[in-house]
Amino acid sequence: MVSFTYIIKDKFGIHARPGLLLVQEAGKLTSNITIFKGTDSGDAKRMFCVMNLAVKQGDQITVHVEGENEEADAEVMREFLKNNL
Known part of the structure; x- marks a missing residue:
């Protein structure tokens, strides 16, 4: 298992639009x-x-x-968060 922390920078937090994008990105990956x-x-x-x-x-x-x-999946999630939230 790989774990990392991230502090949310988006002024609205994880709201509907970025939340949906996060779910879609995670859905492309094979890991839990x-x-x-x-x-x-x-x-x-x-x-x-x-x-x-x-x-x-x-x-x-x-x-x-x-x-x-x-x-690899953890790196994808790190990059997604960094670029979107």
């Missing part, structure tokens, strides 16, 4: 991807789970990536 905000967590491939975390600007999230391609 889980996003944690504090003690709450959600499957990054499911929109309801991502939106239920209610991630705001300045919140720190932890992303866990687990699977055969976890290193």
Whole structure:
């Protein structure tokens, strides 16, 4: 398993549009991807789970990536977050 943290910079946090883009990006990957905000967590491939975390600007999230391609998939998620959130 590969894990990394990221602080959300988008002034609206993970709202509908970037949330959908995140789910679509995660859906392209073969690894299981889980996003944690504090003690709450959600499957990054499911929109309801991502939106239920209610991630705001300045919140720190932890992303866990687990699977055969976890290193490459984690890098894809890092780049996505850096460029979109």
